[in-house]
Amino acid sequence: MSEKSKRLMMIYSRLKSGPVTIEMLSNWASKNAVQISARSFYRDLYDLENSVIPANEKLVVSVGEKNRKTWKIEYINDEKPLTEFDINSYVLFQNFMPLSIISSRSSSLGKIIGLFYQKYSKSQFEHFVNVAKSQIKASHFYEGSVFTNYHKILDDCIWSIQNKREMQLIEVNYDYTSISSHVEFPQMFFPIQILYHRGVVHVSGFIKENNQLLILGLEQIEKYKLTNDSFDNSSFVQNLDVELSKRFGITQNIDNEIYDIEIEFTERTGNFVSKQFWNDSQEFEKLENKNFMMKMTCGINRELIGWIFHWMSNAKVIKPEILKELVVEKYTEMVNLYEQDAGIVSNNSFRPL
Structure with missing residues (x-):
């Protein structure tokens, strides 16, 4: 077998394992000591399509964001028909996605609906859609409702992440x-x-200057610039998981300490809270008085304090003392607003220095 034939069979085996881009093929070739240029890869992919791939398979190329091409092998006459359950699953996904995504990706969702029309009779699909409109709803409470160039910011962030490119954040709004x-x-x-x-x-x-974790809502980004400066993200991916595990939610902690936290919930509220996910370390214990004790190990931040107030008198901090003091301090501030009829001013007392 010639060197080219061996290379074609290796590329074919790689395609069988999943979709690839030229960048992915180049990385694969480097790891497997295959000497080949990007231009040769294009020729090899053409030859594969016309000589190597079996009759029941086809090589499909798709063009994604930033004109990035992806090749994959699809099987002919091996598709399982979509069921009513499958269509309902799509309808659920569409209705329960964040409002920001639904609004900024309406054209893409329209294309998917068009594919359903091609696959099934229009009347059948319309029946499911009409059912969804009347019976499946999302409140979109607590979600953004005003979007300016949202799809562009999202697409640019995705491109930068996928291609490991630095971004310059020029102007950032609120916090x-x-x-x-x-x-x-x-x-x-x-x-x-x-x-x-x-x-x-x-x-x-992460901020390039000091490797500090930075999390921004896309709506916060007022002005930014994409760059072609690449970076190695291998260590940052792991660091992101480690740093987030130290937080309650995603808000930055008030200090670098990790605390053993205990919060007692009334029976009914605790029964609800114990069935939800809040933090990787969470544990719940039912007490003799039928209340619930929540235990977790993480930092203290604004998000945690606000979450405790969310449950009003159905939650009580047991430990640590610093968390109890912060809750009381913030409660006192709020009471004073009413008792002294004081004006309100912007105040993020949990913002770290």
């Missing part, structure tokens, strides 16, 4: 996540992950 007061913009930024949290789509990454 979702208690960013340290010493962080000033513009900043060079290593984007790592798109993160959905409490109705907001965020981009998570």
Whole structure:
């Protein structure tokens, strides 16, 4: 077998394992000591399609964001028909996606609906859609409702993450996540992950200058610039998971300490809270008085304090003392607003220095 034939069979085996881009093929070739240029890869993919791939398979190329091509092998006459359950699953996904995604990706969702029309009779699909409109709803409470160039910001962040490219964050508006007061913009930024949290789509990454974790809601980004400066994201991906595990939610902690936290909930509220996910370390214990004790190990931040107030008198901090003091302090501030009829001013007392 010639060297080219061996190479074609190796590329074919790689395609069988999943979709690839030229960049992915180049990385694969480097790891497997295959000497080949990007131009040769294009020729090999053409030859594969016309000589190697069996009759029951086909090589499909799709063009995605930033004209990035992806090749994959599809099987002919091996498709399982979509069922009513499958169509209902799509309808659920469409209705329960964040409002920001639904609004900014309406054209893509329209294309998917068009594919359903081609696959099934129009009347059948319309029946399911009409059912969804009347019986499946999302309140979109706590989600953004005003979007300016949202799809462009999201697509640019995805492109930067996928291609491991630095972003320059030039202007950032307001503060979702208690960013340290010493962080000033513009900043060079290593984007790592798109993160959905409490109705907001965020981009998570690290400040280039000091490797500090920075999480921003996409609506916060007023002005930015893409770059072609690449970075190695291998260590940052792991660091992101480690740093987030130290937080309650995604808000920056007030200090670098990790605390053993205990919060007692009344029976009914505890029964609800214990069935939800809040933190990787959470544990619940039912007490003799039928209340619930929640235990977790994480930092203290604005998000945790606000969450405790969310349950009003159905939650009580047991430990640590610093958390009890912060809750009482914030409660006293709020009571004084009414007792003294004081004016309100912007106040993020949990913002770290």
